[in-house]
Amino acid sequence: MKTTKMFMSAFIFALLALALAGAVSAACTSGPVCITSVEVNDREVKTGGTALIRSVDRGDEISVLVEVEVSQNLSAYSDSHLNIRGNDNPDLIRELEDLQVEAVIRGYDGNDFIQDVSDAFNAQEGVSYVEDLKLQLPYRLVQDRYSLQVRVSGRQFTLTETYNIEVEAQSHSVIIKDAVFSPERTVMAGRAFLATVRVQNVGNKDENNGIKVRVSIPELGISASDYIDELSEDESTTSEELYMRIPEDARKGEYRVIIEATYDDGDETVIEETSIFVTPAADTSASETDSGSSSDSGSSPSGAAKTIISIGPEAQDVARDKGAVYPVTLMNQGRSAKTYTITTEAVGGWADTKVSPSSTVVAQAGESKALFIFVTPKDTAAAGEQALLVSIMSDGETLKQVILKGNVVGPAQSTTTTAQWGSLKKGLEIGFVVLVVLLVILALIIGFNKLKGEDEDEGEGSQTYY
Missing domain, CATH: 2.60.40.10 (Immunoglobulins)
Incomplete structure (x- = not known):
């Protein structure tokens, strides 16, 4: 029995030694x-x-x-x-x-x-x-x-x-690469705020169901969106310009700007955040008239010379065959003459614009000037609501910047029909020239034949018969 215990002790000791040796070897x-x-x-x-x-x-x-x-x-x-x-x-x-x-x-x-x-x-x-x-x-x-x-x-x-x-990347993945603002970081209350967003598809599948791009300023309650129809794998694209208007009563301060891109049938959204700084409007005496037009007061930095600006209506239908006219009234309430300049931009180039009688006018103290913005849609303009950016400046200062809306109505002229008419017109011109040439040749032939006939008659009359 004693021998058995000693044997078991030796066996356990050997096992412990082997385990210790294994641990040491694993170190x-x-x-x-x-x-x-x-x-x-x-x-x-x-x-x-x-x-x-x-x-x-x-x-x-x-x-x-x-x-x-x-x-x-x-x-x-x-x-x-x-x-x-x-x-x-x-x-x-x-x-x-x-x-x-x-x-x-x-x-x-x-x-x-x-x-x-x-x-x-x-x-x-x-x-x-x-x-x-x-x-x-x-x-x-x-x-x-x-x-x-x-x-x-x-x-x-x-x-x-x-x-x-x-x-191995995800099947659907879109990132926001950049966002460009105009003005870049500081905007005045009551002015337009423009944004473009650049996105990239970094997934391993094409985004064929569209990408919705949205820019918003939650604290001011404004936002704008655009849709990108499709975006192939590894490709980048930039949205159309997104237009917002900072409320005229917005307080001075920094505001969050939220940029979103929603994709994969609306199941996925990527969000980026930045900020802009809003400064007070030059004059907050703007009011809305019953006719739907707007009236704003612009002032110089000193506040001594004010201008009353009225634009109305700010939204109207724009017929393809007739266009539309937006009236603008400038009233100089200052004590000296002021020069005003109006610039227009049809966002996306959807229309031709002209300011009448001139884009630059001079208003004497206490004088009002009436101007008219004529808008004519291009043949390629898409039907529906379009934007027209109007800026009014004086002495190098922007007094007012407003986005006018035009609802393009009427059938679009077919570019194919235009091309066909151009070809037909050219063909008719060529045919007319050929016809004139043929008429000249025919006249010459008839003339020669007539002269030849007269010569033959004269020769027969002088013959003598025996």
């Missing part, structure tokens, strides 16, 4: 430090293998979790100039000084480096450390396989392990 023995594991977005990767990163947007951030273990016997590397602190004192815990962990993706042809590096730290003998590195994937990153290099570096050594990752 870092190949160098002062070892990379024991690497995880990309919570998925472990192995050297020589490939980790497929699915449904990651180009432009997203991925996580690279690196575990580093320090050798349990740093004294074995005392002659390798590794900056081992405590190596000359056996009573102190040895540690490597100023270690850094770095992750780098290679194979991307661009100016942006895809890499991250940890802060320097001291690593104690036999201890494991985990560093969480973040890699920002560029929007222009092509869906492909890339090399991920993980490095652990000290002052006098570098350990590098290489892994493979494959990036």
Whole structure:
């Protein structure tokens, strides 16, 4: 019985020894430090293998979790100039000084480096450390396989392990690349605010169901939208100009501007946010008349010379065959003459415009001037509501800027019919010339024949018979 107990004790001791030997063999023995594991977005990767990163947007951030273990016997590397602190004192815990962990993706042809590096730290003998590195994937990153290099570096050594990752983008993904405002950052209350938005399709499928672009200023209760019919993979496009008018009673201050792009049948929306600064209107005595026209007061910086501006109506139907007329009245309430200039812009070039009697007029003190903006739609103008931007300036200062609306009505002239008529007209001209030539030739032939007949008659009359 006693022998059996001794045998069992020896057996258990042997098992413990084997387990201890296995643990020691599993420890870092190949160098002062070892990379024991690497995880990309919570998925472990192995050297020589490939980790497929699915449904990651180009432009997203991925996580690279690196575990580093320090050798349990740093004294074995005392002659390798590794900056081992405590190596000359056996009573102190040895540690490597100023270690850094770095992750780098290679194979991307661009100016942006895809890499991250940890802060320097001291690593104690036999201890494991985990560093969480973040890699920002560029929007222009092509869906492909890339090399991920993980490095652990000290002052006098570098350990590098290489892994493979494959990036696969989402099926539908749209980003807002840029937004351009006019005015750029500061706009006066009562004035127009214009915005264009540039979007890019960074998914791996075309957006054939349209993209809705919307710009809004929630605190002012204004917004404008545009629709982009389709956008192919990796392509970019810019929206039409979006027009808003800052309320005349808007208070001075900074306001949030929300930019949205909705895609994938309205299931996905990407949002960006920026801001603009609103300044008070030059004069807040604007009022609305019963006729639907608007009346605003513009003033010089000193406020001494005021101008009453009336435009009305601001919205009306514009017939293709007749056009429309927008009346403008300028009243100079100052004490001296003022020169006014009116500029017009048919947004998108949908119409031709003309200011009568002239786009520049001079109004004496207390005098009113009446002007008329004639708008004629082009043959290619789309039916429906269109915008006309009108600016009124004096002495280099913009007194008023307003967006007039015109509802284009009437059938559009067919460009095919126009082209056919042009061809027909040219054919008729050529036919007329040919007809004239033929008539001249016929007249010549008749004339020659007539002369020939007269000669023959004259010859027969002079003959003598025997």
